[in-house]
Amino acid sequence: MDRLEILKTYKLYINGKFPRSESGRYYTPEGRGGKALGNICQSSRKDLRESVLAARGALGNWAPRAAFNRSQILYRMGEMLEGRRAQFEDELKQQGSTAAAARKEVETAIDLAVYYAGWCDKYQQVFSAVNPVSTAHFNFSVYEPVGVVAAIAPENSALAGLLGTLLPIIAGGNTCIVLASTGKPLSAITLAEVLATSDLPGGVVNILTGDRKELLPIFATHMDINSLVASDLTKTQIADIKQASVNNLKRIVIHKEDVSKLEDPYAILKTQEIKTTWHPIETSIAGGGKY
Amino acid sequence: MKKNTQWEYAPAPEAAKIAKIAKRYDHFINGKWTPPQSGNYFRTINPGNGRKLSEVADGNDADVDAAVKAARAAYEGPWGKMSGRERGKYIYRIARLMQERAREFSIIETLDGGKPIRESRDIDVPLAANHFFYTAGWADKLEYAFPNRKVASLGVAGQIIPWNFPLLMAAWKIAPALATGNTVVLKPAETTPLTALKLAEIIADSGLPEGVVNIVTGAGSTGAAIVNHPDIDKIAFTGSTGVGKLIQQTIANTDKRATLELGGKAANIILEDAAIDQAVEGIVNGIYFNQGHVCCAGSRLFIQESVYDEVIWKLKRRMRTLVVGDPLDKNTDIGAINSKEQLKTIQKYIQLGQEQGGEMYQPKCKLPAAGNWCPPTLFTNVTQSSVIAQEEIFGPVLAAQSFRTVPEVISKANNTPYGLSAGVWCDKGARLFQLTTQLEAGVVWGNTFNQFDPASPFGGFKESGFGREGGLHGLAAYLEM
Structure with a gap:
């Protein structure tokens, strides 16, 4: 007798848990050959707010961690991705990729995790500065995470593009809420399962699925989101989010979807603030000596 | 005998007459003093005694347009083609000329803005000159500032500055813009335009190619003309959070870049x-x-x-x-x-x-x-x-x-x-x-407060704005990466 396959229920990922949308709404995107991908949660304003709460709560855990520790966790993500290659490839194919393209995208994604794992404890060394001020002060500028970041993932590159958006944000100590590709949401939800098993604390990454047009203005106006990173928006959408996000001067980062440029330490800097610290240096010398 | 427990200081006034202030100032556009198209001037007064110091041109859209055209021509002409090294030499020259005229600049800064001469003499003016001097040296070394990146200038920068550090803010804005190869249209605050106009004299004396720095005076509507001008690539603004947000909203549907240095409550x-x-x-x-x-x-x-x-x-x-x-x-x-x-x-x-x-x-x-x-x-x-x-x-x-x-x-x-x-x-x-x-x-x-240095990046988190001014990191605000 044939065994009946168990179908997966695709859910959201908020604060380390996998809830359905509180709204009970769903949509059914079509994949290869017009076949429905499943009943995907259509996140609501309230789901978004819950995610922001989770991200804000996790920031105090993630941002102050040793950069070395963040590095290990991102590398662990790479390990978990590698172990699920077949599943990611299969879902990419369901979403319309050819077998070759799916394999390439998964490999790109795994390598991206390893690439950004390495940057976690290096971008500070490369891009920070000790500033030679003219007065007797020790003065240095370092990068700090901007805080809670909302990320609108690319619509087409459902896995590699998603990670290219996500990894620079968390490598730099931020927490985030990611809105997955509306048309190709499966990769994002399966990625959540990777995140949940990578020692990444709950709430550091929260993943929503749903309608971009509906959620964009809510992301843009939310007062507890510090930065909004978005890929492949229309000119009008960019203008709209810039205008709407003025209330708390969100840092707006617009990515052009270009899978060949996902490896870039400058992408980390885009969701960082620069803090400059001053402290006096005593200049008196015992016995009037010189050095 | 009644003891005086507190020292009384005898007055020690700096000599106001050293300051050479003209009766009237025009805009500085394309290297020339240019009367305002409207023919209107407004008074700038000494807040220490309420008396008029001079009158300056009231800029309108047409004045700003002329300034932007000059800046664009200079960008596409001599300045855009010049090597970083030569650009740097001009900026060094400006720094030196400021140092030579430091006393006069301090006095005018104090007369026009009301700040103590001790501060304008010891902080504002020397820091402004140092900003040019420090930044000049970056002009031919930008490839070392941003590893593995080929950087390029943005084009014409529109810069709007406040009245609290009039000359210093002009230096913070102009020096990095020039070092990175951009050209400038700058508007000083309406209550403190004089030192920026004196800086224009120095810029003219330095032989900087015409149109590289243009200074247009006026109030909020002149600033709005800069923000709205379609041929400006970048807005750099220092001022209130309210106006900063308005600027960000205004340029939302354009490709203009912005850096905003806004309010604080430290x-x-x-x-x-x-x-x-x-x-x-x-x-x-x-x-x-x-x-x-x-x-x-x-x-x-x-x-x-x-x-x-x-x-x-x-x-x-x-x-x-x-x-x-x-x-x-x-x-x-x-x-x-x-x-x-x-x-x-x-x-x-x-x-x-x-x-x-x-x-x-x-x-x-x-x-x-x-x-x-x-x-x-x-x-x-x-x-x-x-x-x-x-x-x-x-x-x-x-x-x-x-x-x-x-x-x-x-x-x-x-x-x-x-x-x-x-x-x-x-x-x-x-x-x-x-x-x-x-x-x-x-x-x-x-264990210190209110220290500033050209090598030290300055700028805020949250609603205090974005972008940095000064230091290596301040250069990024004027570069395409």
Whole structure:
């Protein structure tokens, strides 16, 4: 007798848990050959707010961690991705990729995790500065995470593009809420399962699925989101989010979807603030000596 | 015999006549002094005595358009084609010319803006010249600043600056724009246009190609003309958070870049083991420097409970020694409030502070009859919800609160939409760095306050704006990466 396959229920990922949308709404995107991908949660304003709460709560855990520790966790993500290659490839194919393209995208994604794992404890060394001020002060500028970041993932590159958006944000100590590709949401939800098993604390990454047009203005106006990173928006959408996000001067980062440029330490800097610290240096010398 | 317990200072005025101020100034466009298209001029007055100093051109859309055209032509012409090394040499020249005329510039800065001559002489003018000197050397070394990136200039930068550090802000804006190969249209604040116009004289003397720097004077509508001009690639603005947000909204549907350096409400935190006398000096420098017309002023004072009474007592004693009055007098600590409007704003907040239960202290001081004056002011019995503890006053008004624990003061200090600067006074390194790393501010001063340097990046977190000015990191604001 044939065994009946168990179908997966695709859910959201908020604060380390996998809830359905509180709204009970769903949509059914079509994949290869017009076949429905499943009943995907259509996140609501309230789901978004819950995610922001989770991200804000996790920031105090993630941002102050040793950069070395963040590095290990991102590398662990790479390990978990590698172990699920077949599943990611299969879902990419369901979403319309050819077998070759799916394999390439998964490999790109795994390598991206390893690439950004390495940057976690290096971008500070490369891009920070000790500033030679003219007065007797020790003065240095370092990068700090901007805080809670909302990320609108690319619509087409459902896995590699998603990670290219996500990894620079968390490598730099931020927490985030990611809105997955509306048309190709499966990769994002399966990625959540990777995140949940990578020692990444709950709430550091929260993943929503749903309608971009509906959620964009809510992301843009939310007062507890510090930065909004978005890929492949229309000119009008960019203008709209810039205008709407003025209330708390969100840092707006617009990515052009270009899978060949996902490896870039400058992408980390885009969701960082620069803090400059001053402290006096005593200049008196015992016995009037010189050095 | 009655003993005089307090030293009286004999007046030591700087010589106003050294300043060469013309009766009237036109715009500086394409290397030439150009009358405004409207034919209108407005007065700039000395806030220390209310008398007119000069009159300057009132810029309109047509003036801004002419300036942008000149800047574009210079960008596509000689300046855009020039090597970094040659660009740098021009900037060095400007720095040297400023140093040579430093005394005259200090006097004009004080006459036009009301700040004490001690500050314009020792801080504003030398720092402005140093900014040009420091930044000049970057012009031919940009490939070392941004590893593995080929950077390019943006084009024409529209720059709008405030009245609190008129020349210094012009230097902060112009120097990095030129070093990175851009051209400039700059608008100084309407109440303090003179030193920017004197800087135009220096720029003309330096032989900088025509149109590379254009200076257009005017009020808000002139600034709006710059923000709205379609051929400007980048807006650099220093000013209020309200106007900054308006600018960001205005340019939302364009490709213009922006850096915004906006308001602040800095916490100055005194821990119980701090060197109290030094901390008191830091509190005074933090809030009364430049009459408190400082975006990064330490306007919120947090004192640990165990030393609260001592700090307040010593602070009041120190406040009684501050000399308020003639900005040109070398003894003056607190000069004139920049404008009548700003004085009214400050007085409104002082009134509000009292109405909301704050206890006000102002030392008795003799204020001159004419001009705009406000004595140094301290409020105690202030709560987190008091308006004077939340809103930027931009005047010599300090709001003091107490705290018990370090986590408490961190959360109080960060409980503001602003994030420009902060100060911590503490003798223990480990605790000091706990605070400096957790305070949400772009500049944090440990056991010091209000220090500035051309090599040190300046700019805010949160609603205090974005982008940095100064240092290596300040160059990024004018480059395509």
